[in-house]
Amino acid sequence: MVARPEKTAGDFFDLAVELCGLPLATPLMPAAGTLAKEALDGAREVYGAMLPKTVTPGPRVGNPPPRVAEVPSGMVNSIGLQNPGFERFLQDLDVWNIGMPLFVSIAADTVAEFAAMCERLAGDGRVTAVELNLSCPNVEHGGLQFCAGPGTVAEVVAVCREVLPNKPLFAKLTNEGVVANAVAAEESGSNGLTLINTIPALVVDTQQRKVFLRGGLSGPAIKPVALRAVYEVSRVVEIPVIGVGGISSGEDVAEFMIAGATAVQVGAGSFVRQPQEILDEFAAYLRKNGLRTRELSVQNQPDSGRLR
Numbered sequence: 001m002v003a004r005p006e007k008t009a010g011d012f013f014d015l016a017v018e019l020c021g022l023p024l025a026t027p028l029m030p031a032a033g034t035l036a037k038e039a040l041d042g043a044r045e046v047y048g049a050m051l052p053k054t055v056t057p058g059p060r061v062g063n064p065p066p067r068v069a070e071v072p073s074g075m076v077n078s079i080g081l082q083n084p085g086f087e088r089f090l091q092d093l094d095v096w097n098i099g100m101p102l103f104v105s106i107a108a109d110t111v112a113e114f115a116a117m118c119e120r121l122a123g124d125g126r127v128t129a130v131e132l133n134l135s136c137p138n139v140e141h142g143g144l145q146f147c148a149g150p151g152t153v154a155e156v157v158a159v160c161r162e163v164l165p166n167k168p169l170f171a172k173l174t175n176e177g178v179v180a181n182a183v184a185a186e187e188s189g190s191n192g193l194t195l196i197n198t199i200p201a202l203v204v205d206t207q208q209r210k211v212f213l214r215g216g217l218s219g220p221a222i223k224p225v226a227l228r229a230v231y232e233v234s235r236v237v238e239i240p241v242i243g244v245g246g247i248s249s250g251e252d253v254a255e256f257m258i259a260g261a262t263a264v265q266v267g268a269g270s271f272v273r274q275p276q277e278i279l280d281e282f283a284a285y286l287r288k289n290g291l292r293t294r295e296l297s298v299q300n301q302p303d304s305g306r307l308r
């Protein structure tokens, strides 16, 4: 028997994955909205791709406080897509361009606004791929979220696809109706899917006897739900899935990849742990099991037609 060479955490070959033809040095990316510019220093060695906070056409001040609450096994946030707006975002984008594929997450009130942003991003050489944040209200459909149903998912993805023919397009979906929405996104030209966004949640203050916060739940509490979404969806679509929801350890990364994810995003987990530790644990898991990242998921093996 030929001995396997020693594998280390920093071994590019072992940790690398291919996502829509993009080589990523590691399967980890930050989840949209959870990596501060100030934390970019250590990002180069950890992530395979970069992803800043969702940007909208115009600036948004976000929601009034309170905006976050800690809950058992997670947190609830109601930041409200605070961002400086698309023009200012593009002016400052170089900060995020740190020598790895750069994904840009966008949200808008109308399909036309989504399309206008995609058209600009298609011509911006710094941008590798676009993630559509479809968990935002669609003003043309009574404020229902774009991912409220397959019809609106299909509409926005198709229009964005048309003006962005040259870059991978990812639809980021919520858990509700995820399989039907995922199929609609794939049929409309999405190259990949990001699953899942936060889950609607409420925090109540019993002392004041009032609602403290109405927002989105993230963190370990949603991990089994996100795993289920990744598993169900990756069985019915051919496009790759990025798993996100409650990842805070290397074993969590492995769980998502075994469930069918090609890559993963780390969100709230990066507030409590160093992403480098998560990557090191994942590398240790691979080493212990004599695996490379791409060998982890049966569904991601080339002979099953899943590696795209």
Ligand SMILES: Cc1cc2nc3c(=O)[nH]c(=O)nc-3n(C[C@H](O)[C@H](O)[C@H](O)COP(=O)(O)O)c2cc1C
Residues within 6 Å of the ligand: 031, 032, 033, 034, 053, 054, 077, 079, 081, 105, 133, 172, 196, 197, 198, 217, 218, 219, 220, 222, 244, 245, 246, 247, 265, 266, 267, 268, 269
């Ligand atoms: C503080 C905070 C801000 C977020 N901002 C965004 C955002 O701008 N765009 C987006 O698509 N998702 C946003 N999310 C959702 C995350 O990207 C992710 O989908 C979700 O939190 C689940 O992953 P996690 O449990 O690892 O945090 C945000 C989450 C948190 C906690």
